[in-house]
Each structure stands twice: as structure tokens, then as C-alpha cells.
Amino acid sequence: MDKNKYSLLVKKYTPKEDRLFNGLIAFIVGGLIGIIGQFLISFYSSYLSIPSKEASIFMIITLIFIGCLLTGLGIFDKLVSYTRCGLIIPITGFAHSMSSAALEYKKEGLVTGIGANIFKLAGTVIMFGVVSAYFFGILRLIFFGG
């Protein structure tokens, strides 16, 4: 049997992923995180009288803290299996990827373990984040004048 024929056979017995369902769950959960974020900004700016620009930084710090705490308690990965990418795409997922890598490699030393591996997953996000920010920044400068 050649490779093409075999790939058809594999396809026949490979179940389809529920992409629409997964997407919908991720959309709802991701949206909820957004609502919580907005709520936190409003809370910080109206009740604690923090200027709204700084309130958004406080909001991010709060979400990162909650994300890392849930990772450390071993809850986050269980939530991921239910919420699919809904928790991974927002900032909570970024924090989670770093704290989970740090936890995994802490026994291999501060430098050779945590230091060398903490960006194992997050490194890609940072690199492509910086590159795309650079290009979108240029586009914004060209079309909207900065």
C-alpha cells in the first residue's frame, strides 16, 4: 500500500475534531475573561481612584496572578481540558505557560532549569509578538500617522 492510499485509510478511521464546538467554548470563555478584565478596570478606576490607563495594568497583573496561582495549585491544566483554548489565548495562558514550565524544571536548578526553560512555550509568543508589533506599528504610522 502506498502512502497516499494509507493516508486515506487513516482518514477513514480518524474522528473529526469538534472544531465549531471547541471554538464556541473558547469564544465564550475568552469573552468571559475579557468581561472580568473590563470589570477589574472599572473596579480599580472607580473604587480605588486609579487612572484608567494604569488601571488596565493593574487588571493585567491581577489576571496574571490568578492564572499563576491556579497553575501552581494544579487547577489550571484541568480547566484547560474543559475550556479548550479559551483560557490559553488570553494573558492568563501566557502566565500559565511560564509558570507551568518553571514548575516543571525547578528541580533542574535555578539557571539550568527554571532560567533556561521558563520561556520554553512563552518564547514563541514573545518573539512573534514583538515582530508583529513592529510591523503593525509601521502600518499604523503609515496609514494613521502614529
Added chain:
Amino acid sequence: MTVKYNNVYLNNTSTISGPYEAQGPFNKYYDKSYDDLYFGNATWEQAESKIIVESVDILLNKVMKEKKDVNLHISGDLLNQIVATNYASASIGIPLIGIYSACSTSVLGMIIGSNMIDAKQINNCIVSASSHNNGSEKQFRQPVEYGGPKRKTATFTVTGAASCFLSSTPSKIRIESSTIGKVVDLGVTDSSHMGAVMAPSAASTIYQHLRETNRDISYYDLVLTGDLGIYGKQILKEYLDIEYHIKLKNYNDTACMIYDINKQPVYAGGSGIACMPLVAYSYIIPKMLNKEIKRVLLVATGALLSQTMVNQKLTIPSVSHAISLEVNDDLS
């Protein structure tokens, strides 16, 4: 390559499982089960090493032998440089052949041991095999706590260690013959669909074994593949039929047996080196001792996965090895 043996016997076995396996259907058959994944150690790697040592100790007690009476230890695991085996062996102290053949390691170890016993190079040996869910997740996938979403075809690595004692001293189970398989690659690149990767190599080895022994598949009361999972099992059945005109009837796959697939979150089933020996030693061999089944062909399937090669967009090769066990009528 198929070899027939005249004088090789399986004397006893030992099995240790992790917590997820203990929640599965074979809980009562394991010699020992743990309810956490560290087994009192600091890391996954050390934990895996510990259960290899323990499985050898349990086995030595069962066969009433001391370490100095054992000629050879053959063992393998999934970690890089087979560290679990190497570190375990440092405390076991029996001459070691460390082997790696992915999830077909358990049967490959039995084949090497049987060959040496049959050639009278050794009188006896212990063959061990182990895998650790979190150790494998860390090495082959992502940090354990990350837990990224998985596909339906993904499998769940079995945590456990199993050992068996082979010797030329007759026992109720005879190792009858074995076949070392070829590495097969049919172009699958999906590392979360190992059943599809391994099915062609299982088929190739089964065909090779039947051809070289001049047998029909009905000769065996049970054909047991290693860790193809629920989808890989279906692929193997159809592939064997189309390619080699072999129809599997008395057939099962240990990946589909070791967990309660409908209740436990294991996707397409179990995988890992320990999957096949845990099921075979704890459940199938007692059935043979009771003479419910007499001839069993174990076909351990291994996906020769390397993250480096997958990242280089290469396809995943696989290899399967088969060993035939028979009830020894002379002794029963």
C-alpha cells in the same frame, strides 16, 4: 527474523502501576499500585527508576532467587538515554543490557533474553520495562501543568513498571518463538495519532511471523497488540486485510484494555512501554495459567518518535516485535 525456541520458559512476572492504571479494570491484578506519581521521590525520572527497582525486587521474591543468581537484566524505558533504567540498574546490580525500541521495548527485551537462553549463553534473566506519564509528557510534549488541549486520537502514557523472569527451567508457560520486525514508515507525521503511525509495522510483523512459521492467524487463541488505541486498532484490522489478506478475529489491543476508556480521560487509550506488559503479565498470563487461552502472540508496537525529527517535518517511523507464548502441556 523469526526464531523458534526449544528451551525457554517464562517463570514469573511482577507489575507495579500508577494511580490512573489503578482506577482501570485491572487494578486487582497488579502486584502493587501507587496513588500518586512521585512514589516518594523528588522528580518523575527518579520515580520511574524507583518502580523498576521495586518490580525487580518483587519478582526476585516471587521466584525465590537472589540477585547474584540472576545472569542478566534487560530493561528499557522512554526517557532520553534510558535514564530510568540506568539509574535503577545502579542500585539493582545485575549485569545490564539497556535497550530502547520505544513502546516495543518490552517484547524486544524478552526476545533478546530468550535468544541468549536458547543459545545457552545464560541460564536466566530478568526483563523489565517501564514508562511514566508525566516523565513522557515532559520529554515528548509540554510541561505537565500546561495541559494543552489534546486531540481525540491522542493517547495517555501508562505509568508503571513490569518485569518477567525467563529461564531454561521449565514452567507452565513456554516462549515458543519470536519475530523481530522491520522499521516501517508510511508517511504519518501526526505525533498525536500514534495508532496510525504504528499500525503498518504491527501488520508487517504479524505477516512476517505467520509466513516464517507457516501458520494461519487462527493458530493463536489471542493476538494482542501493544498500544494502537481505539482508532489504530481499526486501522490495523483493515490494513492487514487489504495488504496481507489476514483477518484478525481473536484480537485485542492493550491500549484499549488498560483503562476504562468511557470513564477515564484517556482519549484513544493507553500508550507507553508499560502498557503491554502490565496487561499481559497481570491479566493474560493468569488466563493462560488457567488454560482459558493456550497460544498468545504478543505484538508490541513502537512509534520511534523524536521531537527533533517531527520539528524537522519528517515522518514518524515505527517498529513492532512479536513473541509467541504457549501453555506448556508437559508441566500441567
